[in-house]
Amino acid sequence: xxxxxxxxxxxxxxxxxxxxxxxxxxxxxxxxxxxxxxxxxxxxxxxxxxxxxxxxxxxxxxxxxxxxxxxxxxxxxxxxxxxxxxxxxxxxxxxxxxxxxxxxxxxxxxxxxxxxxxxxxxxxxxxxxxxxxxxxxxxxxxxxxxxxxxxxxxxxxxxxxxxxxxxxxxxxxxxxxxxxxxxxxxxxxxxxxxxxxxxxxxxxxxxxxxxxxxxxxxxxxxxxxxxxxxxxxxxxxxxxxxxxxxxxxxxxxxxxxxxxxxxxxxxxxxxxxxxxxxxxxxxxxxxxxxxxxxxxxxxxxxxxxxxxxxxxxxxxxxxxxxxxxxxxxxxxxxxxxxxxxxxxxxxxxxxxxxxxxxxxxxxxxxxxxxxxxxxxxxxxxxxxxxxxxxxxx
Ligand code: SF4
Numbered sequence: 001x002x003x004x005x006x007x008x009x010x011x012x013x014x015x016x017x018x019x020x021x022x023x024x025x026x027x028x029x030x031x032x033x034x035x036x037x038x039x040x041x042x043x044x045x046x047x048x049x050x051x052x053x054x055x056x057x058x059x060x061x062x063x064x065x066x067x068x069x070x071x072x073x074x075x076x077x078x079x080x081x082x083x084x085x086x087x088x089x090x091x092x093x094x095x096x097x098x099x100x101x102x103x104x105x106x107x108x109x110x111x112x113x114x115x116x117x118x119x120x121x122x123x124x125x126x127x128x129x130x131x132x133x134x135x136x137x138x139x140x141x142x143x144x145x146x147x148x149x150x151x152x153x154x155x156x157x158x159x160x161x162x163x164x165x166x167x168x169x170x171x172x173x174x175x176x177x178x179x180x181x182x183x184x185x186x187x188x189x190x191x192x193x194x195x196x197x198x199x200x201x202x203x204x205x206x207x208x209x210x211x212x213x214x215x216x217x218x219x220x221x222x223x224x225x226x227x228x229x230x231x232x233x234x235x236x237x238x239x240x241x242x243x244x245x246x247x248x249x250x251x252x253x254x255x256x257x258x259x260x261x262x263x264x265x266x267x268x269x270x271x272x273x274x275x276x277x278x279x280x281x282x283x284x285x286x287x288x289x290x291x292x293x294x295x296x297x298x299x300x301x302x303x304x305x306x307x308x309x310x311x312x313x314x315x316x317x318x319x320x321x322x323x324x325x326x327x328x329x330x331x332x333x334x335x336x337x338x339x340x341x342x343x344x345x346x347x348x349x350x351x352x353x354x355x356x357x358x359x360x361x362x363x364x365x366x367x368x369x370x371x372x373x374x375x376x377x378x379x380x381x382x383x384x385x386x387x388x389x390x391x392x393x
Contacts, residue, residue, distance in 0.1 A: 004272040007236040009244070011227035011281040015209035018228035019061035022205065025274040026230055028069055031203075035073040036066060037107075037137035039201075040095070041144045041160050043080040044218065048094045051212035051222030054145045056094035058207035058228065062141065063102045077107035079131050079163050082171055082309075083373050086110070107133050114166035117198045123183060123190035123257070124176055129166040130199060142201035142234070146211030146245055148220060150288040150315065151188055151308040153252040154245065155217050156238040157204035158196055165195070171370065174309040188308060189253040196258045204237035205230045208244060213285040218374075219315040225283035235264035236271040243268050246284035296322050300334045302350070304342030310354045310371040314339055317353075317374035328381060336364075353377055 010021035040059055046052035059076065066074055076099060080089050086108045090096050099106050109131035118127050134140065144160040151174075152159055162170055173195075176187035183190055206229040214220040227244055231237040235258065242249040249255045249266050259266040275281075296318045303311065314337065325335040330349045338346050341356035350364040354371050367380045379385070 004270060005231065005233035005236045007229060007231040007233065007240045007271045007273050009227065009229050009240060009273060009275040009278045009281060011208070014057070014226070015055035015207055015228075016057040016061045018209060018226065019058045019205060019207070019230070020065065022228040022230040023062065023065045026232070028065070030232075031066065031139060032070050034071050034138040035136070036071050036075075036139045036141060037134065038062060038074065038076045038141045038143055039134075039160060039164060040076065040078065040207075041147075041155070041163065042078045042086070042089045042093045042095060043084065043163055045084055045089045045092045047092055049210045049222065051145070051147070051210055051216075051220065052218065053089070053093040054143050054207045055209050056098040058205070058209060059095070059143055060098050060102070062143065062205055063104060067102070073137075074102075075105045075107055075133075075137070077109050077131070077133055077164075079109035079165060079167070079170070082168055083369075109133055109164065110167050114169070119194045119197055121197070122194050124187055125173075125191050125194045128195060128198070129169040131164050131166050134164050134199070139202045140199075141203045141205060143205045143207060146206060146208040146225060146241060146285070147216035148213050148245070148247075148285050148288050149216050150219075150312070151186065152192065152254055153288075154238075154242060154247060154255075156241050157201050157206060158234050158238055158258060159192055159254060161195065161199055161201060162192065164199060171307075171309050175307040185253040185257060189257060192254040193257040193261055196254075197261060200262075201234045201237075203230070203232050204234050206237055206241045208241065208281075208283075211245070211285065215288055215315050215319060218312055219319040220288070221286075223283065223285065225281075225285070227281040227283070231271075233264070233271070235259055235262070235266065239266055239268055240271060240273060240278070244278065244281050244283065246282055247287070298326055298329070298334055300332075300336045302336070302338035302340075302343055302346060304338075304340040304344075306340030306354070306356065310339040310356070313371040313374055313377065314353060317377045320374055321378045324378075325381070351377070351381060 008025040040054035114129035
């Protein structure tokens with residue numbers, strides 16, 4: 001009989017002890033003497049416990065466990081969202097201080113030229129640019145924070161490896177031509193599955209202490225769910241984490257596609273869950289809404305042929321600054337904002353976001369960038385100079 005892959009679950013003890021306990025329930029002997037690269041989610045400049053990034057103490061727990069085991073090297077690396085300085089993100093997220101405590105190197109994945117990998121039997125991308133440092137280590141550990149995601153349902157251990165893509169390669173995944181005639185899923189989901197065909201975590205440790213629900217990955221609300229999941233099976237870790245978030249992995253398109261392509265089960269019952277009873281750790285995350293305008297009355301959004309990068313920036317902008325925009329309402333009493341290359345008509349005074357709307361700049365305010373971050377959209381509207389002391393989001 002084939003034994004089920006083991007997934008370890010722990011909770012109710014904070015980010016550090018949750019991970020210590022989850023790891024203690026696994027046989028880690030295969031990691032001894034290995035060179036280990038930890039890939040957290042530190043894609044944005046935000047403080048710990050805001051739900052944006054992995055908690056530094058969850059990673060500290062992994063480092064302490066690995067040090068006791070006797071591994072050769074540990075490093076932490078990230079390629080954050082475009083426009084974010086990785087070392088600023090590490091500092092604000094508490095990683096600089098934590099890494100110094102253990103004398104661990106923090107790596108900017110974008111500091112060296114990428115390695116171009118061909119995708120065998122691709123769904124949508126035939127090759128992809130992966131940060132070369134990823135290939136300098138024996139074991140890659142994905143350490144995501146639990147978040148719902150307005151484009152991909154959730155962002156967990158497998159999706160976290162999109163942060164191993166070089167610079168703008170991440171944006172390219174959001175800009176692919178629609179392939180509805182071939183596959184029903186979004187192109188982004190297909191592209192993530194193509195990446196997973198050449199790069200998967202060897203191990204996943206999920207930080208579910210404070211995650212993000214609703215309009216994730218950047219416009220949602222922080223939630224304390226206080227659990228951790230660890231497994232050498234990347235699919236098993238994500239499947240169990242969905243369950244603990246009150247979600248069904250079978251409804252997450254990229255996980256469904258990857259499970260079929262890699263013949264990994266997407267059903268909870270096919271995993272050996274190590275814990276007394278994981279049900280007690282379930283916390284129901286709010287799913288992302290399907291329509292932007294429902295969330296923001298008084299704001300008229302035009303979105304024609306945009307990609308999900310601009311949609312994310314727009315969401316974050318509306319969530320953070322939307323209430324202040326009533327003073328910029330046009331003659332119909334609404335604030336007008338537009339994204340996407342298909343915009344052809346708009347009311348005079350509309351705010352056009354992103355390089356794709358450049359052709360409309362005579363009709364209102366144009367904000368360049370691909371995509372511009374939310375803070376830059378706000379600054380352009382209110383004619384404020386960028387504040388060097390403020391973290392752009
Ligand atoms: S400007 Fe916005 S919609 Fe256009 S490609 Fe860039 S991110 Fe996508």
